[in-house]
Amino acid sequence: MDDQRIRLVIADHLHVPQERVTDEAEFVALGADSLDMVSLTMRFEEELDLHIPEDAVEACTTVGDAMAMLRGSLAAA
Secondary structure: OHHHHHHHHHHHHOOOOHOOOOOOOOOOOOOHHHHHHHHHHHHHHHOOOOOOOOOHOOOOOEEEHHHHHHHHHHHOO
């Protein structure tokens, strides 16, 4: 998984500078709401060609959480 590519997807989707998309950055602080999280999940699934369980996404509050969840989903695929 290319972490930089994932950060770019997040920055693009949330219309924030890529420098703000750090592991510690909270999605709420980046301006994400629940609809954004659903849309981001769909983009991740498309970009990485995998299925992400809904409960896994709900547990992600930071970019680092999302990266770990994506790594786990890729390993399980």
